[in-house]
Amino acid sequence: MAKVRRGLKSKGWRAWGLILIWLGGCGPSALEMDYGRSVRNNIAQQLVNPQAGLEARPSTGLDPRAGQNVMERYDKSFKEKETPTPVIQPLTTAK
Numbered sequence: 001m002a003k004v005r006r007g008l009k010s011k012g013w014r015a016w017g018l019i020l021i022w023l024g025g026c027g028p029s030a031l032e033m034d035y036g037r038s039v040r041n042n043i044a045q046q047l048v049n050p051q052a053g054l055e056a057r058p059s060t061g062l063d064p065r066a067g068q069n070v071m072e073r074y075d076k077s078f079k080e081k082e083t084p085t086p087v088i089q090p091l092t093t094a095k
Helices: 002-024 030-034 037-048 064-076
Strands: none
């Protein structure tokens, strides 16, 4: 009789454990918790310095030749590359 009760008790704990695990999936996911954070960050950055776009200093970057080379390589990456067609030699049987 004691063995039967222990079996029922262990099954009850297992059931509660499964229920708790199942309910744990009802919470918000990491994606939901981060949703909209980038927009709020951009708005906050505009509030810090709203006149940033009016500054006359030029942006820093690549010199013109390097920029042109980068753009040419970028454009070439979208063109189809000609692949050599494999030469298949037919098997011939000797007579």
